Amino acid sequence: MNLVKNPFEQLLKEGENIIECICCSLVAHFCLVPQAGFLIATNKRLLFCAITASEANKGFIQEFTYRNIISIAEKRGITGKHIHMYYNQDLYKFQQIQGMNMFEFMIAVKDKMRNEP
Numbered sequence: 001m002n003l004v005k006n007p008f009e010q011l012l013k014e015g016e017n018i019i020e021c022i023c024c025s026l027v028a029h030f031c032l033v034p035q036a037g038f039l040i041a042t043n044k045r046l047l048f049c050a051i052t053a054s055e056a057n058k059g060f061i062q063e064f065t066y067r068n069i070i071s072i073a074e075k076r077g078i079t080g081k082h083i084h085m086y087y088n089q090d091l092y093k094f095q096q097i098q099g100m101n102m103f104e105f106m107i108a109v110k111d112k113m114r115n116e117p
Helices: 002-011 102-115
Strands: 018-027 035-042 045-050 061-065 069-077 080-087 090-098
Touching (some): 035 102, 069 102, 080 102
Antiparallel strands (some): 018 090, 080 090
């Protein structure tokens, strides 16, 4: 996990730390094609950090506060497991989840959502 954490430490705010992380692709209303990256659960928020070779999308980061997540659920499709999240009335889909434990990730996120003031 430390290999995954290190590149993202500069994105963290003071007192923030990474709890869980999954490699996936983001599909949202503003993405024309799935955007590969990491979905990171911290003790304060969710972050999606894109992996891209293109200078145009370099540094693409989407931030999600736990209090504004309306729902988050694991879904099954023909291509495998997905995460569907409603955030401020918008649907975000995290697909092509690879090699990480999605079960532990979902438990951590739901726990943070319940405990968010």
